[in-house]
Amino acid sequence: MSACEFESLEECLRSHLPAAELSEVSRILYGRETTKLELPACAVDAASERDFELKGYGFEAALEQLRPARRIRVGLIQHRIVLPTDAPILDQINAMHSRVGEMVEVAAMCGVNIICFQETWTMPFAFCTREKEPWTEFAESAEEGNTTRFCQELAKKYNMVVISPILEREELHNTIWNTAVVISNSGTVLGKSRKHHIPRIGDFNESTYYMEGDTGHTVFQTQFGKIAVNICYGRHHPLNWFMYSMNGAEIIFNPSATVGALSEPMWPIEATLSSESFKSEFTSGDGKKAHHDFGHFYGSSYVAAPDGSRCPGLSRTRDGLLVVEMDLNLNRQISDKWSFKMTGRYAEYAEELTKAVRHDFKPNIVKE
């Protein structure tokens, strides 16, 4: 069986393990069990007609006496490209708009308040080719581009915050960025968060196209909570997550595009679809033969809670919408229980790190 035929880890465990073992394996891998959300029949029917997976889960928090529960619903969308990578660019973008538009409509039926699309969702993940043309033509203004306008309409129509990660062209400085645009449920562009760490690994040599983001660890205050966006490769950097949290993020999204052979074993523990074929051959810089495709983009979207539990992932192979209900009060409850922020000793680390990044750093090693 090839990587792109393997449906999901959860499905494999469910069909092979006896019930008692499955429950223990799930407890160890996924923590406290999430509840299954009852989603409206119209949404279930629409997802099936439109040929995408729809799953819903809920994370529970304790009821508090002084604070009302802050229940919200988050939606994550994963999808393959719609047209081949050599179709006219505008057709590719429009096809992706209409695919995602029909999925967002279903998210609205499910009462989703904040929706997040995948990394550079309007295009193939073509950066492996290291060619500039035609891929840089997919870049658009974060504030005024067609994709942002499209998302503003969705946000207003469905009263939903939209996180739209795109390839951004900034006209003022004539620069290109990997950027998540955050659009309020009023339709206003709240701001943008640029990918903070740029991979230079095998086919993910994105430094050819854009530089490390310059927007810091911005947190966006929305009607449904304080949110931040840590784009793809940034998830391998714990300090990156940490700084969003220091700035008060209650939910951190990690829109991604990546392939199984590279990072799938890391994905389930770090917080996170189709195969794409390109006209020109490219090498992965690993001594192996040049090829036309990237390997399988493994889907598997999921949500993790602050208590270390997580919901099952979507399929590795199908388009899908994951709907997750959560009570944001769980953040403070877990913070109080574990005292991570109180026990973190950050000032001490800040001091040690300041020394460690200097060229004259001397590691603290005791020798005989």
Ligand SMILES: NC(=O)NCCC(=O)O
């Ligand atoms: N898109 C992206 O940053 N991919 C990097 C590879 C990975 O982090 O799995």
